Amino acid sequence: MKKTIFLIERSNEVKYFGPIIETFQKQKIEIEIFTFISSQNKNNFKNYLNFNNVKSNLIKGIKIKRFYNKNKFHDYCIDKNNEISYIFSLVFLSKERFKISAEFLDAINTKWCVVGHGADSFLQFENENTYLKYSVNFFFTSKFFFKEGKEYIKKFVKHKNIFDTKNVKTHYIGNTMFSKKIFTKKSNFKKKLIYLPFPFLKERYGKDFAFQAAYSGQFINYYSFLKNIKKKNIFYSIYYQIKHYILNNLEIVRYYGAIKNYYQINNELSIVKSIRVFCDKNDFKFIVKPRLKFPFIDKIYNYADQIIYDEESSQYPTLFQKEISSSDIVIGSLSSSVYEVAMFKLPYVNIEIPEIAFRSKSNKFFHKYNKNLYYNYNGVVFNYKISNFIKNFQTYNFSKFKLDKKKSHLYLKKFCGIENNKQNIGEKVLKVLKNNK
Numbered sequence: 001m002k003k004t005i006f007l008i009e010r011s012n013e014v015k016y017f018g019p020i021i022e023t024f025q026k027q028k029i030e031i032e033i034f035t036f037i038s039s040q041n042k043n044n045f046k047n048y049l050n051f052n053n054v055k056s057n058l059i060k061g062i063k064i065k066r067f068y069n070k071n072k073f074h075d076y077c078i079d080k081n082n083e084i085s086y087i088f089s090l091v092f093l094s095k096e097r098f099k100i101s102a103e104f105l106d107a108i109n110t111k112w113c114v115v116g117h118g119a120d121s122f123l124q125f126e127n128e129n130t131y132l133k134y135s136v137n138f139f140f141t142s143k144f145f146f147k148e149g150k151e152y153i154k155k156f157v158k159h160k161n162i163f164d165t166k167n168v169k170t171h172y173i174g175n176t177m178f179s180k181k182i183f184t185k186k187s188n189f190k191k192k193l194i195y196l197p198f199p200f201l202k203e204r205y206g207k208d209f210a211f212q213a214a215y216s217g218q219f220i221n222y223y224s225f226l227k228n229i230k231k232k233n234i235f236y237s238i239y240y241q242i243k244h245y246i247l248n249n250l251e252i253v254r255y256y257g258a259i260k261n262y263y264q265i266n267n268e269l270s271i272v273k274s275i276r277v278f279c280d281k282n283d284f285k286f287i288v289k290p291r292l293k294f295p296f297i298d299k300i301y302n303y304a305d306q307i308i309y310d311e312e313s314s315q316y317p318t319l320f321q322k323e324i325s326s327s328d329i330v331i332g333s334l335s336s337s338v339y340e341v342a343m344f345k346l347p348y349v350n351i352e353i354p355e356i357a358f359r360s361k362s363n364k365f366f367h368k369y370n371k372n373l374y375y376n377y378n379g380v381v382f383n384y385k386i387s388n389f390i391k392n393f394q395t396y397n398f399s400k401f402k403l404d405k406k407k408s409h410l411y412l413k414k415f416c417g418i419e420n421n422k423q424n425i426g427e428k429v430l431k432v433l434k435n436n437k
Contacts, residue, residue, distance in 0.1 A: 007089040010049040014315035019179040023426025053313040074099035081107040094128035105134045116140035119366040122149035131160040135167045142417035156362040173428040174417035188326040196332035197296040210255035211357040214263035217248040219297035266386045276303040277394035347401040379404025380411045
């Protein structure tokens with residue numbers, strides 16, 4: 001095998017390639033990492049998600065090539081065609097992301113390998129033109145989620161896409177983050193609970209963000225978040241706090257009748273208070289792990305024992321994975337972290353976000369709370385409506401959330417594509433590529 005390229009734009013993408021890179025390194029396969037500097041500048045990645053800040057033994061010694069525009073990448077793939085065996089990416093080629101030409105498509109034909117990363121692997125198709133003539137390997141989690149993804153495309157993608165070309169070879173290899181080395185439980189001196197705050201983003205589902213405004217937005221202090229955590233200047237921080245205060249309150253007033261209950265009672269502050277009582281009752285350490293692209297409620301400082309700030313530069317393992325490994329239970333909502341928690345064989349408590357939060361069927365599609373689905377699986381993922389959680393969680397003993405080992409095995413097989421902890425994702429990928437020759 002000749003040179004293999006991993007196309008990585010953000011620091012948090014490393015976790016999806018980690019097991020593959022590690023296997024290729026052991027097999028003495030030449031590896032290079034390509035990254036686009038223009039993407040980092042465009043998104044103002046100074047610290048958060050900046051690939052240049054990655055801290056990981058995994059990529060030490062790997063040659064990193066930086067491209068300042070997509071034209072250079074296009075030309076490189078053509079000029080160095082004979083030196084490259086495979087190019088791994090998280091995305092399919094599209095006219096919006098890459099410079100496309102017949103010569104370029106011919107150069108990367110059969111070499112492009114897409115590594116699946118959950119629902120995001122299919123969200124790409126809604127607004128991008130992927131209907132291009134080339135053959136591609138698609139390494140994905142499981143048949144269940146592939147079927148879900150194809151259903152999403154059928155319902156919400158109104159134009160032709162790469163799957164319509166019949167040139168996609170799909171290989172079910174399991175969750176590409178999984179590695180026995182990473183997903184191994186560690187002992188801890190005191191029981192720990194991790195809470196993942198609600199991912200407040202008013203643009204998430206269009207112009208209407210009434211639920212978010214009432215549930216979480218009313219408690220967010222943009223000034224302190226931007227100045228103290230994002231390290232913005234005082235005037236920038238004041239401006240955004242004033243803007244947030246005005247827009248958030250206007251949204252609440254505008255839809256008050258529909259979101260009154262979330263504004264007054266069933267909101268995130270009440271969730272946090274219930275967790276605090278549970279932790280005191282069960283002698284747990286209460287840890288909060290926000291994602292720094294989302295502001296979180298300011299009053300959480302009054303209730304948590306520890307808040308972990310993460311620029312997501314630590315990779316393979318991530319800082320979050322390190323914390324999960326020595327924790328006992330995780331609580332979140334709208335989060336794909338449910339699969340990481342499941343792979344650590346820990347109970348996950350899901351807070352069900354109501355229909356009012358989703359302003360279209362496409363927004364809601366990958367957030368299903370039916371029994372025996374990924375956010376509601378008896379003995380593995382414990383799903384609660386907001387009001388039920390606030391009222392009852394504080395009264396429970398931890399024993400209520402005992403993981404059912406048999407059902408955990410079934411969950412991992414169906415949703416994570418993993419049947420036992422001995423599977424090596426990288427070896428599976430390598431076997432597929434060798435058999436394709």
